[in-house]
Amino acid sequence: MLDPVRVAKDFPILSKGDLTYLDSAATTQKPVQVVDAIEDYYYSCNSNVHRGIYRISEEATERYEKARENISQFVGSRDPAGTVFVRNTTEAINLLSYTLGRQLKAGDEIVLSVMEHHSNMVPWQFLREKGVVIRYADIDSEGRLDPEDLKSKIGRKTRIVSLTHVSNVLGTVNPVSELAKMAHEASSLFIVDGAQSVPHMPLDVKSIDCDFMAFSGHKMLGPAGIGVLYGKPELLMRLPPFMGGGDMIREVRLDGATWNDLPYKFEAGTPNIEGAIGLSAAVDYLRNLGMDNVRRHEMELMDYVMKRAGEIEDLTYYGPRDPKVHGGVFSFNIGQIPAFDLESELNSRHLKISSQELHPHDISSYLDQSGIAVRAGHHCAMPLMTRLGVQATSRASFYVYNSRDDADKLFIALENAKKAFAR
Amino acid sequence: MLDPVRVAKDFPILSKGDLTYLDSAATTQKPVQVVDAIEDYYYSCNSNVHRGIYRISEEATERYEKARENISQFVGSRDPAGTVFVRNTTEAINLLSYTLGRQLKAGDEIVLSVMEHHSNMVPWQFLREKGVVIRYADIDSEGRLDPEDLKSKIGRKTRIVSLTHVSNVLGTVNPVSELAKMAHEASSLFIVDGAQSVPHMPLDVKSIDCDFMAFSGHKMLGPAGIGVLYGKPELLMRLPPFMGGGDMIREVRLDGATWNDLPYKFEAGTPNIEGAIGLSAAVDYLRNLGMDNVRRHEMELMDYVMKRAGEIEDLTYYGPRDPKVHGGVFSFNIGQIPAFDLESELNSRHLKISSQELHPHDISSYLDQSGIAVRAGHHCAMPLMTRLGVQATSRASFYVYNSRDDADKLFIALENAKKAFAR
Amino acid sequence: MSEEEISAEIILDHYRNPHNYGKLEGSNASMTEYNPICGDTVHFQLRIAGTVIEDAKFVGRGCSVSQASASMLTDMLKGKPIEYLESLTESGFLDVLGIKVGPAREKCALLSLTAAKKAVKASR
């Protein structure tokens, strides 16, 4: 079993005791093991990789490539050539939209869902310019992907199905293996946004059978500035390069160039070497905890959180009620702030907002005064906010260093906030 | 004056004394001040920027934006909106080739030079696909940009002139203000690859009057994974976005999106926050040394290096002889390994390589045994190698922590290498 | 109570009981401002006679900072010359509000000021 209180001791920012950090879906804290790995790199072998014929450059190259292998294995990929280092999930998906996008033509369809993060939406919307059609699968009343609706959106013209594994707002865990089958039966590629799943559960790209998967280091105890695009090597091989420059070439002439092997073809310029090394240390840390334990811990915590949430009047929360298909993300509102309508507001005699409504900004500011960090806003999922009929939500997200104690603090502070803002 | 021995004390990897690091043109070492700034961020306010309504996120946002202002001022830009954080120089130039490239049409011309790094060549070559013509200005016998040749390449159809400020092989310092005038007189944009100049000399984007400039943090005492695209805000404003996702949008709907203000429009997804903070600490460190002192130190060192080089038989070195127009980069060969020609080699009776030729790989390996790190190869400038008629060179590059002592060690080891490999 | 706490109390009072909320009869300058990030909205209305703001009202929806600051701004503007509004800077207005708002909520705090200024400009 995972003991969050012991885990938290590895995180200096948390062990001071004045911070209840409930925003790990945005970015996680870093354990000393990760920071030390980066520092050790700086002070023992910092240098540029791949081309140096001297000791520290060879050592740096080895650490960088070992990091690739390690991270690659962590998600069940046997061939490190399929693990491309990028800045973050966002860049990974843009890499795909630019390279896969070149092969699409007017009328081709891409299927997404209304619960996608902007990062798995805007890059694909760019392709509408060339006549590519984007279709969105809907969710049901509990915030689960509606399989019938999804099926109806996938058709003869579908080239790409790109879906999030876990929603960063609803917490919904999507059945990605089934979705992969659905996409592949329609001869479509299947892409998984793993930003909220790779950090939180055991996962295997081979058994999911996704064609590509994207995730970010900073959401899994690693540094910012490093992320991964996993791809089946035979598919990556056929893609044109994304960025041009050093390292990604085999040979450059004045009139053109040829490309390097995978994964280097997609890593132009000096990579974030320390970032990769830091992420590898984060992967070691998580593997040591055991990803099964990580998932079980979050499931139990969510079970508790949802029970506690039921005790608070006027609190609405979103996403599946079954913790088995709900990740460590808890989005909620206190009251439902109705949409603003100018005409009706100007003509009404009294304020339309009643006593029980509390704006997410006010909740978040109030919680901050008790040292509790939660996020408020659209969580980079505006279309989902529209779909839910809200302008924003508050979101508390949990990770390996969070305990029931943290949940208790949250709910006590919420009760107090309600009193403080009561009209 | 700058005292390199005192400076080196801030660099733990160097103060152990077993490493003579002469590869700073590839990447520089990091002082404790930079590593500490990163660690302090991790342990005091690590969180995601821009949207958090709690103390540490506000603190992180403030440090991130202060970093932008600081770096912006360092290169003489008054408006931080013109400072876009990217991964490295390579990404900055790709951002330009993708966004500016969309506005180009068949027959439009881009002018580069034969001394460009692959990063300022391959991204532009991508545009040949749509009929854009790339023209290359030549160099003279001392490795200086040939102004007459450049003038002849710039014409009515020139849309972009993109040149390096300092060559990473020849060391040549190009007169960028004059080049900017030349480009602007032809109504062309002018882009500066500042990867080798921003770290090494006082510099002001306003007085250069470049439209865009790219540089990398890891070449100026900062971390890898962070770099800068400077652009005149009024020009950046008119560019379409590059990558889509979180932070770069104002509003997203299922059928499209609108973009955020500068510079965020170009920063999609979670940025490398700690990278920016580390780079800002590096800028503080350099400002403290004084960029005038940095440049003067390197000039004096190069003067010494070139003198010493003249004493070694069979040593050829490249680039301007005048240290005033020669950065801290010293590329050389021992003997000139002739190009390989299969027919003539098969038909000759004896080895075509004579005793004085030493391959750069062998030089570099040999120097490594004495703890001296230099680079060997094409330095990501294959077309320049072809132009120089060599397959590779060795390159020793100097920075603020290098002294005459380091140069002496290099030349003593070179003499020994010649003996060791003598046939 | 510290000054900061007093300011926070004042904000809460305005939030709970906004002044000058509703439709302004005879309004001749109005503007809606909207923060897409959180959905906060302020519709600001002015009645201008010559160079003087005779009256000001607002309606809106959003967090306490956005609504309370709108309420306070209506009080501030009533009977003042237009010049007063025009010369009111963002940092000046934030000073009047007296609460510390982080960068993420500054936009909320300034929503009403932006709306009022735009309303005057658009009425010209």
Added chain:
Amino acid sequence: MSEEEISAEIILDHYRNPHNYGKLEGSNASMTEYNPICGDTVHFQLRIAGTVIEDAKFVGRGCSVSQASASMLTDMLKGKPIEYLESLTESGFLDVLGIKVGPAREKCALLSLTAAKKAVKASR
């Protein structure tokens, strides 16, 4: 001298005085391999009779590792069955060379082996 130092000496000997350098008369399998990164080149030539490598020679240009390993490989292959070459792995060959080469120079060390293998394949 350590084993490593002895290996380094052997490499240097082969580099200074390459064995089997030049044109192989009656060559019936040959291939040029080239490392674009450094320009190192090896042209490897074999004379194969039935299943046996009767003779091997090379010409080339490059660093000591690339040229010495080619020289050593010619020695190793002469009179051996083709099978021997085919079953010679990259790591096996690096072991024979006995020097530690970093990742950047591995390609140089393996240039001749790659050329020899490709030569046989192409001659089929």
